[in-house]
Amino acid sequence: MYYASGSASGIKSAGITASGSVAAGGHGAGTGSNQLCYPYSFTWNSSPTSFLIVNYNAHNIVRWQLGTSS
Template structure:
C-alpha cells in the first residue's frame, strides 16, 4: 500500500512539473499530507477559467476510449475541430463546444457520430451562428444550453 502511495505521489509530482512548464497553467494543491483534490486553472488573456476540482476518490479508467471525434480534424459529424469545452447532462449525453467549426455538437452515449444542436452555419452573429464557442453548459431544468462564444 505504501509503495502504491509513493508511486502515485511521484506521478503527481511529475504531472505538476509538466504543467508548470506551460506558460498559462497554474496548479494548486491542498496543504494536507495527502492531496485530497487537484485544481488546475488555465489563463486566457486577462480572465481565468477554472477546471473543476478532481477528488482523489474518482475511479479512473486505465485505458481510455474515444467518445467523440476520433476521425481526424474536420467538420463531419464524426469529427471535431479544436474542441474546447464539454458538458455531460443527466442522461450522459455529451455536448462539445467545437471551437473551430463554430458549433455545439451533441453526442449520445455510445454514438459513433454527433448531431449539431447549435451553430454549424459558419462563423457569425446571426441566431443560427456561433463564433468560436469555448464552453457549453446544460440546464436540465429548462432543457436548454448555455453557450459562451
C-alpha cells in the same frame, strides 16, 4: 472520467489504462457529423448518455451520444 484530449479531434475517456479511449470524435479533425475540430470544452447533457461539446474551430455546439460514431 472524460476529458478534452487537447488534440484536434476528440474527447477521451480515461480509465485504468494511461492511453484512454476515444468517447467522441476520433475520425480526424473536421466539420463532418463524425468529426470534431479542436473541441474546447464539454458538459453532460440533461441525459447522462450524451455530451454537449464546444467544437471550437467549427464554430458550433455538438451533441454527441455515447456509444455512437457521429
